[in-house]
């Protein structure tokens with residue numbers, strides 16, 4: 001437990017430093033000593049120190065300030081001689097953990113040190129968590145609390161620590177690039193480049209020279225040397241989007257780079273080391289691509305060591321709720337709009353729509369609605385959504401946000417049921433599984449006016 005915990009003891013009386021050193025070493029701590037302020041500051045620079053015990057009269061206050069400036073989590077215990085209580089109180093105000101009057105018993109100081117170290121550990125942990133959190137916020141902005149997203153977060157954390165290749169599969173707009181960012185920026189490669197290539201956006205005949213780079217004069221148009229995207233991604237990460245679009249005759253070359261961790265620029269006479277993590281993403285089935293001869297199977301196995309599958313948004317009701325709230329908040333802030341939220345109908349529309357364009361579409365819809373809404377509420381028309389809806393048919397799938405009140409849910413269920421059957425109350429009652437009289441009383445309770453549509 002105490003392994004690696006280092007205590008610095010500062011006192012000009014050798015008898016005290018000796019006795020305390022012996023005491024703490026016996027307990028399993030590592031101990032450094034200093035007999036005046038300057039040597040204490042040197043020790044602080046040299047080692048990571050978890051706790052300092054210092055005599056007040058040796059510039060204890062100054063040392064304390066230095067310690068705290070360097071590392072907030074390091075605790076300081078002050079030892080005071082007789083009659084210096086008022087100054088000692090000052091040091092606790094300045095952040096000392098405790099002051100202890102001489103003479104004291106060994107058990108006393110051991111206990112205090114243990115308590116101080118516990119606080120130090122808590123502070124260090126919360127600082128680490130906060131840093132982790134800000135980094136996450138800064139780089140990934142991933143929103144979602146569904147089971148699927150939680151599994152994705154866990155996989156990100158797990159693969160970030162390794163160098164394995166990762167394949168991300170999901171429909172367009174589901175957040176594949178955001179996930180790739182999270183992997184890169186959580187990894188030890190975060191400070192290095194993250195190079196992104198969309199294979200379907202590059203002309204086929206250019207892909208090789210773009211990826212591998214080239215030597216001046218190796219072909220017409222090669223006016224100067226070019227390090228290529230592999231070279232650029234060296235030590236960092238490389239995202240290949242739509243890998244199945246890569247020309248089939250180039251795929252063995254890519255496989256060789258991944259296996260040998262070396263590549264050769266076009267027209268070059270020797271090959272170079274290269275070290276990057278490969279992340280591939282795709283929004284179509286790679287099994288089909290293999291079957292159709294567009295993707296080599298051996299390459300597929302190489303790149304799919306870890307596979308992350310992102311389900312479409314319509315299968316992630318919980319995330320939908322969070323994303324709506326977050327995008328709404330974000331765009332209201334960006335466009336300085338003070339709206340009161342969504343009207344009931346608008347909310348219902350958001351939750352019944354199928355979101356074929358996934359999160360990207362949702363984001364655009366909310367942005368446009370926030371911009372265009374006349375307020376105070378965003379109305380269903382402001383969303384300008386097409387007809388694509390979830391479920392449908394005779395087996396409607398309802399999703400209502402947890403914050404919605406029961407009366408509102410009941411009203412929404414009844415109106416939706418009536419809409420589906422063209423205003424036919426008998427059919428609606430049957431669909432809802434309730435007596436017609438009960439439906440009538442609900443209609444009057446909620447003031448629902450039914451318009452009967454003519455049969456077409």
Ligand SMILES: Nc1ncnc2c1ncn2[C@@H]1O[C@H](COP(=O)(O)OP(=O)(O)OP(=O)(O)O)[C@@H](O)[C@H]1O
Nearest residue numbers: 141142143171172173174175176177178283359360
């Ligand atoms: N979970 C999420 N949280 C917050 N924003 C998201 C999330 N998923 C996607 N987005 C946003 O949706 C948009 C599309 O995401 P992204 O570009 O990562 O999708 P993609 O899967 O790579 O799409 P494509 O297949 O079209 O390349 C981006 O603006 C992204 O910020």
Ligand SMILES: [Mg+2]
Nearest residue numbers: 176177241281
């Ligand atoms: Mg993408």
